[in-house]
Amino acid sequence: MAERRQLLGLSYRLLGSLADAEDVVQETYARWYAMSPQRQAAIDNPGAWLTRVSGRICLDLLGSARARRESYVGEWIPEPLPDRTEWIGGRPGGAAADPADRVTLDESITMAFLVVLEAMTPAERVAFVLHDVFRYPFAEVAEVVGRSPAACRQLASSARRRVRASRGPATPAVQQADVVRNFKQAWEAKDVDALIGLLDPDATATGDGGGLVNAALRPVAGGERIARGLIEVIDRPVSPVTLLERTVNGRPGLVARQDGVTVSVFAFGVAAGRITDIWAVRNPEKLRPWRAA
Structure with missing residues (x-):
């Protein structure tokens, strides 16, 4: 059970879904306990065995997940992860969750x-996450992916190029928190000019309702379009919307609540003091951990 935290962290990064990651960990343990004590004793490194099995299960699931997401209504965004003190058994200002039930929050x-x-x-995703994030040698990555170590090295290299191409200058968390706080205040004040000033002119806003609630089926591009759309959103509800500053996937974000229920979670990309990306998750299935917090 000491491996649970790493297995959950690995599976979440590979699948982008906390619920699916938990299922993978349970399936991994089921396979371990299905073995006889003699077979278990013959495994020199149980942690490595559990990681390989989790990786293989995730690799199989990723193929089917891609097909499911192609038929998903609207844009698919990874499931947002609450702050450590707010998820699975933890409450803000209260007792924290069991460390075994947390995913390490880092870049x-x-x-x-x-x-x-x-x-x-x-295959790229599994090779990259196992090697670059969890520091597994390519010989072990190859056992999970089912390809040669050289092929896995190429997969990780290709994935690394994608990551580098997507990254802009790093924004310190304190600066990002200030930008998000100013954004929240401008949104609450319905100050469209202030919102436009905080948004990059080429910013993109992506919403995920999963067909279960109203959400834009395609990303909205352009700072001014996004700002005016946000004003319409906050004007629309019959009951008032409360915006709360929260940590979302390790970075400053916002949570929208109506009648005490979390209805949206917002994650942000920030560069040069302006918001470049907004990811808004409204799918109730993806907000379960936030509603339990």
């Missing part, structure tokens, strides 16, 4: 990073 867990991973092939 490889940000929404921007996960969105880039979504553009990779399943």
Whole structure:
């Protein structure tokens, strides 16, 4: 069970879904306990065995997930991950969740990073995450992917180029928090000019409702279009919307609540003091951890 945290972190990065990651970990343990004590004892490194099995299960799931996401209504965004103190058994200001039930929050867990991973092939994604994030040698990565170590090296290299091409100058978390806070205040004040000033002219806003709630079927491009759309969104509800500053996938974000229920989670990409990307998740299925928090 000491491996649970790593297995959950690996599976979440590979699948972009906390619920699917938990299923993978349970299936991995089921396969371990299905073996006889003699077979278990013959495994020199149980942690490595569990990681290989989780990786293989994820690789299989990624193929079917891609087909499901192609038929998904609207844009598909990775499931947003609450702050450590707010998810699976933890409450803000209260007792934290069991460390075994947390995913380590670092650069490889940000929404921007996960969105880039979504553009990779399943083999690229698995090879890159295992090697570059979890530091597994290519000989072991090859056992998971089912290709030669040299082929896995090429897969990871290709994935690395995608990540580098998508990255702009790094924005310190404190500066990003200031930008998001100013964005929140401008949105609450319905100050369209202030919103336009905070948004990059080429910013993109992507919404994920999964066909379950109203959400834009395609990303909205352009800072001014996004700003005016945000004003329409906050004017629309019958009951008032409360915006809360929260950590989303390790970065400053916002949570929208109506009648005490989380209805949207917003993650942001920030560069040069302006918001370049907004990822808004409204699919109720993806917001379950936030509603339980």
